[in-house]
Each structure stands twice: as structure tokens, then as C-alpha cells.
Amino acid sequence: MTPGQPAPAPAPAPERGHGHHRATPWPEARARAARAGAEARAAADRAPVRVPLGQALGRTLAEPLRALTALPSFDGSAMDGWAVAGPGPGPWTVREESVLAGHAGAVALAPGEAVRIATGARVPAGATAVIRTEHARTDAVPAPDTATDADAVETATGAAPASAPAPAGTVLLHPLREVVTGQDIRPRGQECRAGDELLPAGSGVGPAVLGLAAAAGYDELAVAPRPRVEVLVLGDELLTAGLPHEGLIRDALGPMLGPWLTALGAEVVATRRIGDDAEALYEAVTGSAAELVVTTGGTAAGPVDHVHGILDKAGATLLVDGVKVRPGHPMLLARLNAGRHLVGLPGNPLAAVSGLLTLAAPLLAALGAAAEPPAAALGAPLRDPVQGHPHDTRLVPVVHRDGLLVPLRFNGPAMLRGVAAADGMAVVPPGGAEPGRRLELLTLPWPTETPFAQGACFT
Ligand SMILES: Nc1nc2c(c(=O)[nH]1)N[C@H]1C(S)=C(S)[C@@H](COP(=O)(O)OP(=O)(O)OC[C@H]3O[C@@H](n4cnc5c(N)ncnc54)[C@H](O)[C@@H]3O)O[C@H]1N2
Numbered sequence: 372m373t374p375g376q377p378a379p380a381p382a383p384a385p386e387r388g389h390g391h392h393r394a395t396p397w398p399e400a401r402a403r404a405a406r407a408g409a410e411a412r413a414a415a416d417r418a419p420v421r422v423p424l425g426q427a428l429g430r431t432l433a434e435p436l437r438a439l440t441a442l443p444s445f446d447g448s449a450m451d452g453w454a455v456a457g458p459g460p461g462p463w464t465v466r467e468e469s470v471l472a473g474h475a476g477a478v479a480l481a482p483g484e485a486v487r488i489a490t491g492a493r494v495p496a497g498a499t500a501v502i503r504t505e506h507a508r509t510d511a512v513p514a515p516d517t518a519t520d521a522d523a524v525e526t527a528t529g530a531a532p533a534s535a536p537a538p539a540g541t542v543l544l545h546p547l548r549e550v551v552t553g554q555d556i557r558p559r560g561q562e563c564r565a566g567d568e569l570l571p572a573g574s575g576v577g578p579a580v581l582g583l584a585a586a587a588g589y590d591e592l593a594v595a596p597r598p599r600v601e602v603l604v605l606g607d608e609l610l611t612a613g614l615p616h617e618g619l620i621r622d623a624l625g626p627m628l629g630p631w632l633t634a635l636g637a638e639v640v641a642t643r644r645i646g647d648d649a650e651a652l653y654e655a656v657t658g659s660a661a662e663l664v665v666t667t668g669g670t671a672a673g674p675v676d677h678v679h680g681i682l683d684k685a686g687a688t689l690l691v692d693g694v695k696v697r698p699g700h701p702m703l704l705a706r707l708n709a710g711r712h713l714v715g716l717p718g719n720p721l722a723a724v725s726g727l728l729t730l731a732a733p734l735l736a737a738l739g740a741a742a743e744p745p746a747a748a749l750g751a752p753l754r755d756p757v758q759g760h761p762h763d764t765r766l767v768p769v770v771h772r773d774g775l776l777v778p779l780r781f782n783g784p785a786m787l788r789g790v791a792a793a794d795g796m797a798v799v800p801p802g803g804a805e806p807g808r809r810l811e812l813l814t815l816p817w818p819t820e821t822p823f824a825q826g827a828c829f830t
């Protein structure tokens with residue numbers, strides 16, 4: 372140092388994320404969370420688990436769903452009616468027995484014969500078409516003394532005039548419209564052949580997938596293991612029952628986060644209340660066997676905001692330390708060690724929802740919790756203008772009404788009244804959005820149905 376020059380100022384201490392200078396832009400924060408999930412997936416043993424169909428709802432296919440059989444597995448009737456042999460025009464001689472679904476059809480039809488058949492029954496050998504009940508009529512050949520000339524000579528080959536008259540009492544089937552070969556027969560393999568890929572790995576298992584899997588011969592499915600998540604609720608001011616009193620408030624996040632994370636495809640191993648005890652938090656975080664630890668509160672700069680401190684102490688790597696999003700900007704994401712992460716949600720309840728959607732949801736999706744959500748679902752056009760933050764993204768609860776997206780009131784960081792009635796959270800870019808604009812929409816992982824009440828939480 373040259374004498375006489377002023378001493379350089381000491382290097383500034385690393386500033387904390389709540390200072391906002393190193394907050395991550397919202398889209399980048401989501402991308403980092405997804406990358407963290409993908410890395411954790413690669414690091415951990417995530418062998419598929421086989422579960423009975425009845426337990427597979429909401430899971431994600433770990434392997435492609437391949438048909439274990441052709442579908443249909445036999446040539447079957449698509450309609451109730453008659454299976455006929457021979458091209459027609461009829462009439463056909465109707466046999467006495469019927470062919471019902473689920474009964475092996477012993478009958479084989481000779482040309483000119485027909486048999487009553489039920490929808491879903493296997494068509495008899497020799498059948499060339501099915502005629503629907505409402506597209507034909509039957510009559511019996513009368514005894515000779517009452518027979519008209521026409522009846523007496525009418526024959527039953529289904530193809531060409533026969534030489535011998537049908538005996539009296541024989542039931543004849545007369546089509547009421549043209550019969551086309553193959554009509555109303557569902558041929559074996561029409562939907563798929565054995566071994567065809569019906570759905571790719573990574574597909575979400577909904578009720579229709581369960582039905583398809585059963586039809587294709589499955590008793591159980593190979594699904595991705597659910598990421599294990601532990602929720603740690605911080606704060607000495609929280610009550611678990613009764614009315615708020617004397618500065619104490621009800622814990623709104625404990626009851627909300629477990630079910631929400633479950634809806635995102637996680638296995639919530641525990642929701643624990645830790646208070647504002649740094650040592651207890653450190654023990655809980657470092658001792659957790661979960662792949663994702665979610666904390667609530669304690670992310671900001673208050674005297675009992677311990678999350679940054681215990682992450683330092685645990686040697687964790689901060690991947691996201693503050694996000695340019697409102698509410699929720701103090702949210703954070705840290706790597707605890709290979710395959711294990713922590714998402715720190717701010718304590719304000721809607722800020723916690725914002726952190727859940729911004730960091731936890733993409734991380735869990737990449738970890739294989741649920742089918743990847745679409746990269747950017749565009750909502751309907753906005754009905755009303757939405758005020759923006761000058762520099763940050765805003766997440767605002769919205770409902771769909773008459774083809775438009777309606778922003779909801781009560782969207783402050785400490786409020787759940789808006790989101791509880793919402794269909795999703797609209798992503799409002801810095802500077803805001805005008806009516807008619809289509810915004811990215813973060814949907815909620817459950818069906819929403821709130822009656823539209825003007826003045827409740829609506830504009
Ligand atoms: N000096 C600064 N102060 C604050 C900043 C900041 O940048 N600098 N950010 C503000 C923002 S924005 C938010 S969000 C909060 C985040 O705070 P914490 O994550 O540290 O959360 P707490 O201080 O523990 O709680 C905040 C608020 O939320 C209530 N809370 C906490 N947990 C629950 C719960 N489970 N159920 C219901 N309500 C809960 C708590 O009582 C507080 O009212 O910090 C700002 N401050």
C-alpha cells in the first residue's frame with residue numbers, strides 16, 4: 372500500500388438474499404429448481420415400485436405402458452343383434468341358441484345361418500357381419516296350409532336362392548337395410564396389438580389410465596417412487612387449535628402444505644413444528660431422511676430467522692437465495708448434499724404458496740413426483756388490468772369466468788382468502804398487464820369449484 376493513500380475499505384461481507392441484489396429472476400429460479408430435481412433424481416436410487424392398480428392413482432408411470440394383449444383380444448360384436456354368415460341379402464335362418472358376452476361361443480355358423488348375439492360377445496366362426504336388432508325383423512315359416520306362396524318359397528341361404536323350402540317353424544331373419552361384410556364386428560387388435568406402446572413412461576396415472584391398464588391386462592403398474600418430503604414449520608407464535616389471541620396466530624401452513632405437497636405427487640413423511648429454536652432446526656434438517664425438506668418462516672432478516680444460519684452451519688449450498696417475485700421474494704433453495712434439498716418458504720402464507728409453486732413444484736416434478744406440467748400454460752385473456760411490480764414478477768390468484776381470467780382481491784402476502792377461491796395463480800410480468808393479455812397460468816393440483824360471489828374475494 373503506498374503511504375499517504377487512504378486504506379481500502381474492507382471487502383463487503385456477503386450480503387443475504389433478502390437484500391434482493393442477488394435475487395434470481397422468477398423464470399430462472401424455476402429452471403434452477405427443476406435442474407436440482409433432475410440432479411437429485413440422477414443421484415438417488417429411484418428404482419420403480421410395483422403397486423396394485425388400486426393404489427396407482429396419481430402416480431407416474433416409470434415404464435411405458437405396453438399392451439399385454441391385443442385389444443380387443445377376439446373378434447367381437449359391437450352391437451346387440453344377430454351374427455350372420457354369408458353376404459346376404461338374406462333372409463338368414465336363425466339358430467335357436469344365443470351368443471352372450473363372456474360365454475365361449477361353441478357355435479360355428481354355416482353360410483345362410485344367423486344367431487342372436489349380444490354386444491361384446493365373441494362372434495362365432497363363419498360370421499361375416501352383425502345386424503343390429505333394430506335393423507332387421509324376424510318371422511317364422513308358417514305351416515304349409517297357411518303359407519303364402521312367397522313365404523313357402525322363401526329360402527335361407529343369405530346368399531343365393533336355395534333349392535329347398537325352409538321347414539315350417541324355422542325363424543327367418545330379414546334385414547331392413549343393406550348388410551355390409553364386417554359391419555359391427557370389432558376385429559381383434561383394432562385398438563392395439565400385444566406389445567404396442569399405449570402410453571410413454573412419465574405419464575400421469577389418472578382414472579382413464581387405470582381403465583386402459585386393466586383392459587390391457589395389467590394387475591399392477593410400475594410407477595416412479597414418490598419423493599419423500601418433510602415439512603418443518605417454524606415460529607413460536609403459532610397455535611395449532613382455537614382462536615388467535617394475544618399476538619399468537621393459527622398455523623395456516625402446517626394444515627396446507629402436507630396435502631398440497633401430496634397433491635404434487637410427494638410422500639409427506641412428517642409435518643413437524645419446530646418453533647424458533649435454531650438448534651432444533653439444525654438437528655431436524657440434518658437428521659431428516661427426506662429428499663426434500665420444506666421449511667416455513669425464518670427466511671428473512673429478523674432476530675429469530677434461523678434458516679440461513681443453519682444452512683451455513685450444515686455446509687449447504689444456496690442455489691437460489693431470494694427470487695424476484697411478489698409475494699415470496701425471500702424464498703430460497705439449497706442443496707443439503709447429493710440428492711437432498713431444502714426449500715425455504717417465507718412465513719407469510721401467500722408468500723409460502725408462491726415459494727411452493729416457484730421452487731418446490733418444479734423440483735418435485737423433475738424428481739419424478741408427477742407428470743411434467745406443461746412448460747407454460749397460457750390462461751384465458753385477462754378481464755381486468757393487473758398492477759405489476761416495477762422489477763419483479765407477481766403471482767396473483769385468478770378465477771376463470773366466462774372465458775376470461777379474473778384477478779382476485781385479497782392477494783396480499785399474508786392472505787389466503789384469494790388463493791382459497793382461485794383456479795390458479797397468474798404470472799404477472801414486471802410492469803403489470805392490461806385486459807386482453809394472456810398470462811402464464813400456474814394451475815392448482817386439484818379441481819377447484821368455488822361459486823362466483825361478487826364481493827367475497829372477487830373484484
Ligand atoms: N427486514 C426485512 N424484513 C422482511 C423482509 C425483508 O426482506 N427484510 N421480507 C418480508 C417478506 S416479503 C416476507 S414474505 C417475510 C418473510 O419472513 P420469514 O420467512 O422470515 O417468516 P417469519 O418472519 O417467520 O413470518 C412472517 C409472517 O408470517 C407469519 N407466519 C409464519 N409462519 C406462519 C404459519 N405457519 N402460519 C401463518 N402465519 C405464519 C408470521 O407470524 C409473520 O407474520 O418477511 C418480511 N420481512
Ligand code: MOO
Pocket residue numbers: 696697698699700701717719721722784785
Ligand atoms: O414476499 Mo413477502 O411475501 O412480500 O410478504
